[in-house]
Amino acid sequence: MEKAKMVVVGAGPAGIATAVEAKAAGIEPVIVLEKEENPCHTIHKYYHEGKRVDAVWQGRKVKPIGICQFETCSKEEFLKLMENYIQEYNIDLRTSQEVHKIEKINECFRVWAGKDTIIETPIVVIAIGIFGKPVKPRYKIPKEVKNKVFFGTQTQCTPGAKKILVVGGGDSAAETACFLCENAEVYISYRRPKFFRINEQNLKELEKRVKEGKIKLLMDTDIESLSASPDDKVKVHFKDGQEMVFDAVCYCLGGATPENFLRAIGIELNDNRPKIDECFETNIPGLFLVGDLVFKKGSIMAAFNSAHIVVEAIKNRYRDRLERGC
Numbered sequence: 140m141e142k143a144k145m146v147v148v149g150a151g152p153a154g155i156a157t158a159v160e161a162k163a164a165g166i167e168p169v170i171v172l173e174k175e176e177n178p179c180h181t182i183h184k185y186y187h188e189g190k191r192v193d194a195v196w197q198g199r200k201v202k203p204i205g206i207c208q209f210e211t212c213s214k215e216e217f218l219k220l221m222e223n224y225i226q227e228y229n230i231d232l233r234t235s236q237e238v239h240k241i242e243k244i245n246e247c248f249r250v251w252a253g254k255d256t257i258i259e260t261p262i263v264v265i266a267i268g269i270f271g272k273p274v275k276p277r278y279k280i281p282k283e284v285k286n287k288v289f290f291g292t293q294t295q296c297t298p299g300a301k302k303i304l305v306v307g308g309g310d311s312a313a314e315t316a317c318f319l320c321e322n323a324e325v326y327i328s329y330r331r332p333k334f335f336r337i338n339e340q341n342l343k344e345l346e347k348r349v350k351e352g353k354i355k356l357l358m359d360t361d362i363e364s365l366s367a368s369p370d371d372k373v374k375v376h377f378k379d380g381q382e383m384v385f386d387a388v389c390y391c392l393g394g395a396t397p398e399n400f401l402r403a404i405g406i407e408l409n410d411n412r413p414k415i416d417e418c419f420e421t422n423i424p425g426l427f428l429v430g431d432l433v434f435k436k437g438s439i440m441a442a443f444n445s446a447h448i449v450v451e452a453i454k455n456r457y458r459d460r461l462e463r464g465c
């Protein structure tokens with residue numbers, strides 16, 4: 140069995156920043172386990188090519204406090220920045236290593252990943268984000284239309300669709316609509332009468348496309364159900380009785396806490412949110428959470444900052460255990 144001083148689960152912005160902060164603090168060895176083939180899987184999968192990665196996200200300006208920081212840039216520039224952190228801090232990143240079990244035995248954790256990786260460590264930091272579980276609507280998606288319905292802005296999944304409905308009212312809904320409207324007629328359905336948490340830049344871009352007639356806004360609309368239309372499209376039934384037909388529907392409703400994963404480890408939850416203290420330590424001593432898992436509305440800068448807070452707490456609370464190891 141391999142031994143480490145710290146295991147980080149997930150190599151998104153929060154996981155990489157945690158490893159960077161830990162290495163800078165002299166904690167060694169630190170192992171980062173990532174389930175996909177590349178780090179930053181959420182960004183690879185959900186951000187469209189050339190997407191602007193905003194330093195101010197969901198209208199929240201977060202002042203950087205740690206080592207990892209960034210300024211608004213493109214998706215490709217951001218991924219390069221993360222790659223540079225991995226190189227510069229010589230991060231031991233293991234990809235295609237999905238963590239499926241974490242167990243505490245006496246003072247140490249055993250972390251199981253992939254087919255046969257088992258690592259023993261006194262400290263575990265979980266950084267798996269929330270986009271493994273995109274939020275879905277309450278109504279059922281009929282199986283006849285499942286191949287035309289997408290969650291979490293999988294923009295690459297709608298080739299050929301000429302009329303698309305984007306559902307949601309946040310930044311990712313605005314960006315998805317602006318991206319898709321270059322090749323399709325796009326509608327946005329949002330339950331509120333106006334957008335209130337979109338950043339300025341996205342609002343400007345959206346208003347421009349609306350003026351140009353490329354995007355049509357269906358404000359104050361609520362969807363009741365979906366069905367298959369006779370011409371093999373998706374019929375959307377709104378609560379006010381209106382019906383519209385689309386080639387594809389993209390739900391941009393954000394992500395949800397991976398409750399089952401956290402509960403299986405023994406982490407206590409309250410109202411579907413993990414119980415954590417001011418330094419993001421869970422009810423299990425030595426087990427911390429970072430990134431989107433700890434915020435109601437997460438962002439990259441908030442994820443970076445959470446990594447700094449957690450590593451500071453680990454240094455203060457677990458100095459002995461880090462020295463002793465397992």
Ligand SMILES: Cc1cc2nc3c(=O)[nH]c(=O)nc-3n(C[C@H](O)[C@H](O)[C@H](O)COP(=O)(O)OP(=O)(O)OC[C@H]3O[C@@H](n4cnc5c(N)ncnc54)[C@H](O)[C@@H]3O)c2cc1C
Nearest residue numbers: 149151152153174180181193196238267268430431438439
């Ligand atoms: C479309 C879209 C656009 C966005 N645009 C912006 C923006 O412009 N600016 C901004 O600040 N924020 C933006 N965000 C939000 C931002 O992406 C998140 O806040 C950020 O990615 C959170 O980082 P994280 O490391 O907590 O989680 P994630 O980035 O989700 O990373 C989690 C990682 O953990 C891995 N993982 C999951 N389960 C396991 C497991 N069991 N074992 C091992 N690894 C696992 C995943 O594969 C992934 O690589 C956007 C989000 C979306 C969906």
